[in-house]
Structure formats: structure tokens, C-alpha cells
Amino acid sequence: MSRSVALQPQPSAEAFAPFGRFITRPAAYGQRAFYSDQMPVEGLAPVLHTNFNRPSALPATVAKLERHPHAAQAFIPLDVERYIVTVCPSLADGSPDLEKVLSFAVPGTQGVIYARGVWHAGASVLDRDGSFAVLMWRGRPDDDEFQDIPPLTLAGKDA
Template sequence: MPTLTIQPLTREAFAPFGEVIMLEGARHYPINQGTTERFHALATADTHAMDGKTILSVFRGQPRSMPLAITVMERHPLGSQAFVPMTVQPDDEYLVVVAPPGDFDENSMQAFLCKGFQGVNYARGVWHHPLIALHRVSDFVVMDRIGEGFNCDEVTLDGRWVVG
């Protein structure tokens, strides 16, 4: 049974799949007469194909048990999709499993361990596993696309690949 190695989430390692949303290393500057620090342009919404609109939702993920068999992957061909955890606790971890856009290749999957202060923005067309909360019920602000056109492709896998 093939196992995906879990690697830490970094901007460099995740770059082929999208953007990491976190404050460390981000451009920032004071605003509002110095009472607020703005961390600027952490991610870009790519949602305007076929007159789509950017929306914000909250997803509540139930914790998953490890090891987890990978049985489904999905992609959004008409827009990016961002997940930002609603916590700042580093121990509120979650996993992302991704594969490059294009024809799905299970041998190209990668797994990343994300801390509670890190979000991800999947680029348009990037294959990813549905939300994988780990230790507790976890809420995420999700930025994605609403509009005309079919925006979710899924592939079903046999579960021989596992993570964790």
C-alpha cells in the first residue's frame, strides 16, 4: 500500500499548487493611524471565469482518523479555492493532499501538514482532497467561486494510497 509522506507546509513547496496564506514573511505595513497592521495581498481569488463571483463561506470539518485512505480527489476548473482556519492555535493542524492540474496522476500526489495559522489557496484546476481536519472539529473561512458553469470535477480512487 503506497503511503504519502507528509511534509511541512511552506510557500516554496506549495507554490506549484497555489499560495500559502500566513503572516510570516508577508508584506505588511501600519494603517489606521498606526493602530492596525495590514498583511497585504496574501492570496489572489481567481473566480471570474464565466462571470463567476467570489464568495466567502464557513466549512466545519469533522476530525479524520489517521491513517486516511485517499478515495477521492477534486478540482475546480473555473476558480481558485482558499481555506483559512478560524484559529491561531498551532496545534490545530489539518492536512492537504494535492496533485498538479491537468490529467489526474495519483503518483504525483503530495501531502502537507498545515498549522492553525496557515491557510491555503488552491490554484484553479489543482487536484485536492476534500477538507481533512485532524484533532478536533475545525472551522475554516473558505473563499471560492459561485456562478454559471460546472466547477467541480471528482475522481474516485481505490484507497490504496494512504496518508498518515
């Protein structure tokens, strides 16, 4: 049986901090916003790829989570209306804490950086096809962990 998780509006930067950071444009012309402090890892090389996703309809189902224990992972929307960010912390044994799953609808004007080791669902766009640039440091064979989970149904008020 599927457990329902409410798709929430995007959290504040402070509320999302245990899971990573949002990528936003600077507030003023001529400024730069830097996000590289979470990214580089000694011995790993940067890998940049793009993806193309069909839209998910709400309610959506999540049946698998992933994490990358050695490197953060950044998703930068190239052509996205809105997308779903689903995260959860780890239990003491390292498995995902499914009682604390959070899911958010994020506007396509913001990116996200998942911190090292954060359990998250794969990229899922809403409303229309979408594309992201994905930046991650790679080089360790054990940096992709996937966990099948009992299905979670993501639903929101704006569905």
C-alpha cells in the same frame, strides 16, 4: 490495495507554488498581505461559506479528489489545530497524476489557496474538530470535478 503517501511537514511557499499559495499573516504590525490576485474570474461571483469538520485520525484515507477548472479556492482556518493538504498535478488528459500526490500537515495559523485546476482532497482536520471559511468564485456549472481514485493512505511521523 491502498497506496501509502507520507504526510510531510508543510512545504515552503516555493515548493507549493505549482499548486497555489499559503495564506499567512504579515511579518510586521500594520502591514497587509493581499491574496486576491488568484481569486477573481470574470463572469463568476464570490461565494463565502464556512464548514465544520470532525477530526481525521492518522493514518487517514483519501479515495476522492476534486478540482475547480475555472476558479481558485481559499481555505482560511477559523478554529483549526492542524489540517491536511493533499494535492497532485494533472496528467496530459486532465486526470490526476496519482504518482505525484503530495500531502502535508499544515498548522491552523495558515490558510491555503488551491490554484485553478489543481487536484486536491477535501478539507480534513487533525487533532480536534475544526472550522474553515472557504472563499471561491462560482457561477459555472462545470467548475466542480470529482474523481474517485484508488485509496491513498496518508501517514506521518507525528501520527
